[in-house]
Amino acid sequence: xxxxxxxxxxxxxxxxxxxxxxxxxxxxxxxxxxxxxxxxxxxxxxxxxxxxxxxxxxxxxxxxxxxxxxxxxxxxxxxxxxxxxxxxxxxxxxxxxxxxxxxxxxxxxxxxxxxxxxxxxxxxxxxxxxxxxxxxxxxxxxxxxxxxxxxxxxxxxxxxxxxxxxxxxxxxxxxxxxxxxxxxxxxxxxxxxxxxxxxxxxxxxxxxxxxxxxxxxxxxxxxxxxxxxxxxxxxxxxxxxxxxxxxxxxxxxxxxxxxxxxxxxxxxxxxxxxxxxxxxxxxxxxxxxxxxxxxxxxxxxxxxxxxxxxxxxxxxxxxxxxxxxxxxxxxxxx
Amino acid sequence: xxxxxxxxxxxxxxxxxxxxxxxxxxxxxxxxxxxxxxxxxxxxxxxxxxxxxxxxxxxxxxxxxxxxxxxxxxxxxxxxxxxxxxxxxxxxxxxxxxxxxxxxxxxxxxxxxxxxxxxxxxxxxxxxxxxxxxxxxxxxxxxxxxxxxxxxxxxxxxxxxxxxxxxxxxxxxxxxxxxxxxxxxxxxxxxxxxxxxxxxxxxxxxxxxxxxxxxxxxxxxxxxxxxxxxxxxxxxxxxxxxxxxxxxxxxxxxxxxxxxxxxxxxxxxxxxxxxxxxxxxxxxxxxxxxxxxxxxxxxxxxxxxxxxxxxxxxxxxxxxxxxxxxxxxxxxxxxxxxxxxxxxxxxxxxxxxxxx
Numbered sequence: 001x002x003x004x005x006x007x008x009x010x011x012x013x014x015x016x017x018x019x020x021x022x023x024x025x026x027x028x029x030x031x032x033x034x035x036x037x038x039x040x041x042x043x044x045x046x047x048x049x050x051x052x053x054x055x056x057x058x059x060x061x062x063x064x065x066x067x068x069x070x071x072x073x074x075x076x077x078x079x080x081x082x083x084x085x086x087x088x089x090x091x092x093x094x095x096x097x098x099x100x101x102x103x104x105x106x107x108x109x110x111x112x113x114x115x116x117x118x119x120x121x122x123x124x125x126x127x128x129x130x131x132x133x134x135x136x137x138x139x140x141x142x143x144x145x146x147x148x149x150x151x152x153x154x155x156x157x158x159x160x161x162x163x164x165x166x167x168x169x170x171x172x173x174x175x176x177x178x179x180x181x182x183x184x185x186x187x188x189x190x191x192x193x194x195x196x197x198x199x200x201x202x203x204x205x206x207x208x209x210x211x212x213x214x215x216x217x218x219x220x221x222x223x224x225x226x227x228x229x230x231x232x233x234x235x236x237x238x239x240x241x242x243x244x245x246x247x248x249x250x251x252x253x254x255x256x257x258x259x260x261x262x263x264x265x266x267x268x269x270x271x272x273x274x275x276x277x278x279x280x281x282x283x284x285x286x287x288x289x290x291x292x293x294x295x296x297x298x299x300x301x302x303x304x305x306x307x308x309x310x311x312x313x314x315x316x317x318x319x320x321x322x323x324x325x326x327x328x329x330x331x332x333x334x
Numbered sequence: 335x336x337x338x339x340x341x342x343x344x345x346x347x348x349x350x351x352x353x354x355x356x357x358x359x360x361x362x363x364x365x366x367x368x369x370x371x372x373x374x375x376x377x378x379x380x381x382x383x384x385x386x387x388x389x390x391x392x393x394x395x396x397x398x399x400x401x402x403x404x405x406x407x408x409x410x411x412x413x414x415x416x417x418x419x420x421x422x423x424x425x426x427x428x429x430x431x432x433x434x435x436x437x438x439x440x441x442x443x444x445x446x447x448x449x450x451x452x453x454x455x456x457x458x459x460x461x462x463x464x465x466x467x468x469x470x471x472x473x474x475x476x477x478x479x480x481x482x483x484x485x486x487x488x489x490x491x492x493x494x495x496x497x498x499x500x501x502x503x504x505x506x507x508x509x510x511x512x513x514x515x516x517x518x519x520x521x522x523x524x525x526x527x528x529x530x531x532x533x534x535x536x537x538x539x540x541x542x543x544x545x546x547x548x549x550x551x552x553x554x555x556x557x558x559x560x561x562x563x564x565x566x567x568x569x570x571x572x573x574x575x576x577x578x579x580x581x582x583x584x585x586x587x588x589x590x591x592x593x594x595x596x597x598x599x600x601x602x603x604x605x606x607x608x609x610x611x612x613x614x615x616x617x618x619x620x621x622x623x624x625x626x627x628x629x630x631x632x633x634x635x636x637x638x639x640x641x642x643x644x645x646x647x648x649x650x651x652x653x654x655x656x657x658x659x660x661x662x663x664x665x666x667x668x669x670x671x672x673x674x675x676x677x678x679x680x681x682x683x684x685x686x687x688x689x690x
Contacts, residue, residue: 048661069596079470129658132608134409134470139651146643153640263478276471309485309586316479321459323471 024324025273026285032198032318036295045300050177056294061182062087062245066261067268067286068193069238072231074269076135077210077278080235081120083242084261086115090243092148093122094163095253098225104162111246112240118144119236123229141262148255156246166248182245189241193283208230208318210278228242249293267315268293272320292318294311346603349655351620354603354649358627362634369634378507382630384515390626392417396593396620398518398525399566401618406542406562407610408462413570413597415480416628417590418452420571421578422487428495431612440499448571453566454480461558466625477594477609484586494583504580511682514589521569526615537615542610558668600625601648603653624653 041048057064066083073080077299090111097107118140124138158164170178197203205227208217218224272289274281296314362369362382372381396413403410427443428434454476461472506513529535539556540548549555572595578584602608603624604617630651632642655661 090417096346114411128660129655130660131654131658135598135602135608135654139647139654141595142643142650147649148639148643148645168495174353263474266474270471276468284437286345307485307490309482312482313479314487316475316482319471319475319478320461323467323475324465327465 002199020237022280023282024329025255025322026282026288028325029272029285029288029292031053033292033295035049036259036299040295040299044299047298047302050233052298054179054183055172055326056179056291057183057186057299058180059249059297059323060290060294061180061186062242062249063264063268064186064290065238065242065259066187066265067244067272067290068283069242070236070262070265070280071193071272071274071283071286072197072206072234073133073236074266074274074276075206075210075278075281076231076237078126078231079137079266079276080122080230080232080297081134081262082118082144083235083239084263085141085148086236087243087246087261088148089118089151089248090115090155090184090240091145091250091253093253094244094247095153095158098158098160098163099156101159102182102284104160106275108244111209111244112237115243116157116233116237119239119244120229122236123232126182126232127225127228130145131305145255151255152253154253155252157252161248167251180248182248184215185245187243190283190287197283202227202230207279210275211280262325264293264315267319270326271318273326275326343465346612348617348620350395351603351605351617352622353396354653355620355624355627356623358631359652362631363484365425365635368400370573374510375441377510379510379512382634383646385514386623386626386630388512389510389629391514392576392590393593393596393600393625394518394571394574394622395521396566396602397597397618397622398522398615399562399569400527400597401601401604401606401613401615402525402538402562403566404542404598404606404608405538405610405613406559408559408562409473409608410563410566410570411473411594412454412458412476412480413566413573414478414590414594415484415590416451416570416584416611417574417577417593418481418484418584419454419487420451420574421589421651422484422493422586423447423450423576424500425493425495425535425584426487426673428497429493434495434497435499435675437499438444440497444502444503444575447566447575450566451567455564456560458567459563462563463556463559480494482584484584486646488584488586489652492585492587493617500579501582502579504576504578517572517576521572522615522619525565525606529615536652539613540686542613565638599650602657605639611662652686 005327037053039290046052066087070083071078073228093111093114094107097110098104102110122136122140125131126133129136136270147218153256167180169181171181171184172178197206205222208222209224210226214224214228231271246258269281269286269291269293270276270289272285274285293315296318297311300308300311300314357570359369368509372379374380374381381570394416400413406637424443424447427446428439431439431443433439458473458476461467461475462469465472502508502513503517504514508516518690529538537548537553537558540553541558545555568592570590574590577589598608600621601613601618602621604614604621606613606652628646631637632645637645
């Protein structure tokens with residue numbers, strides 16, 4: 001297969017100037033985000049307003065949290081296909097407990113503990129049984145979706161006052177510019193993830209496992225087993241947080257919600273410049289990836305005549321562009 | 335079905351899949367004693383086993399293509415999207431034609447759908463074989479965009495067709511057997527003969543075991559990889575025709591949803607390693623029927639629909655754990671003196687393609 005690198009390699013050589021920095025993929029995403037926004041602003045009246053930008057965060061807060069968790073997993077070279085189902089499971093747990101009169105704090109605690117435990121189990125299976133992350137998280141996806149059905153086959157709506165308040169509260173930033181509490185939660189998650197990834201031992205180990213392979217990380221004396229399990233716990237925890245934010249967004253729990261959300265999260269991470277082979281990428285890139293997906297959706301909704309399926313086609317094309325870009329970068333680095 | 339594949343492979347590889355299938359079938363018989371009965375009505379065969387075969391045919395076809403892709407160290411996530419596209423294309427052509435009941439119209443629609451799947455497969459092959467993109471990512475593109483393409487074809491509607499010849503593919507009968515079984519069996523036999531009676535299977539395995547070494551040995555890895563992705567897409571397209579024909583409608587959103595997962599599970603349950611290399615078509619056959627029997631069992635045993643998926647997930651987890659390299663190693667170590675073989679590597683992300 002190595003012979004197939006040749007064309008990509010020569011292409012990369014010609015593009016060495018632009019592909020020089022390790023921040024290139026993130027900068028490309030940022031540039032694309034700005035270009036897309038300007039395109040939208042020039043085409044549609046009312047697009048270039050602060051509230052449209054704020055709504056990008058409001059509407060995608062759960063996806064941001066999900067993408068952050070996914071970034072940890074992908075940085076170690078793994079993948080977590082279960083996140084969409086786990087979000088659905090979180091909404092079901094939250095909605096059913098809230099219906100039974102549990103206090104909100106307890107509801108959220110139960111959600112986060114159960115999703116983290118599920119992540120822990122997945123991580124343990126992946127590490128100690130040497131099952132590929134793809135298969136293990138696929139089984140977890142079925143299991144979480146199945147547990148949703150066990151809780152209820154029907155949609156459960158949430159009328160609990162605190163949840164309703166969280167859904168309706170708008171925090172004013174400036175005149176005519178408001179965000180929801182979910183945005184603050186998402187921002188905190190992003191900041192914590194950024195600090196952990198770049199300024200902690202755990203973060204360095206995550207990069208080391210994905211970048212150099214487990215063997216070399218192990219030989220450096222890094223706690224590989226613990227970290228490998230921990231990233232799935234983090235992803236499970238983030239899925240739980242995303243699930244809670246999603247209940248704020250929809251005010252209901254439903255078994256069939258968030259189908260395919262794992263693909264959105266993976267797409268955001270890849271578009272944000274993280275290598276799917278691991279070891280290379282930034283959590284802020286994933287944030288930009290989510291925002292880019294959000295801008296595309298906003299443009300499509302502003303356009304009105306374009307149907308929703310164009311979103312999928314555009315996301316697919318963007319994935320293609322970024323994956324080819326990544327390919328050129330890795331070819332250059334080798 | 336394929337005797338050479340059965341005798342060539344070590345028996346231990348297919349032991350657990352066969353045990354699982356047998357256990358599931360016995361469970362069914364225990365609950366409903368008439369489970370194995372096959373009746374003949376109007377020259378057509380009817381019975382629970384026939385139902386399992388018929389409903390399992392699309393999964394089997396997709397898993398068949400997937401097996402060869404996985405044998406080259408690849409994976410094809412786009413099959414579900416290809417299923418949707420093929421069904422959408424065929425149904426749209428038939429619905430738009432003046433004579434939907436004509437055999438010619440149906441043949442044209444089927445040819446176009448399968449022909450387009452060649453293009454889709456070639457696209458995946460291009461990304462994997464020529465650009466050297468990781469298969470899981472390369473096919474993720476079509477998995478995401480493909481459903482959009484299918485919806486573009488159907489314009490977001492569910493296209494229903496009333497065409498007798500088209501209905502035959504998924505719900506008709508040939509030689510007393512459901513047509514879908516005949517088609518799936520024929521494609522399975524062709525694949526088995528082509529890969530096991532010629533050197534093709536050997537070449538596929540060599541590309542999967544060590545791409546660099548096989549290239550140095552003169553194997554045209556690029557052509558092989560291209561072939562398996564095209565074959566996988568064609569299998570998925572035929573499965574898509576079956577699914578849409580069975581319900582006489584094309585639903586771009588839900589046709590073939592999760593079929594890639596079922597197919598990958600069928601391959602894994604059948605004992606083919608996701609790390610590439612040696613593969614077993616017979617194993618895949620058993621794996622596909624394990625999954626279909628599991629679904630049928632849920633109905634026969636009368637498990638509440640609310641816990642169906644949990645039940646399925648638990649069985650899948652159990653089978654995966656039983657087949658995990660670590661447990662296999664332990665079992666082997668019990669039979670043999672320890673330290674005879676190092677544990678198999680379980681890296682999903684194959685960096686082999688990047689090492690030059």
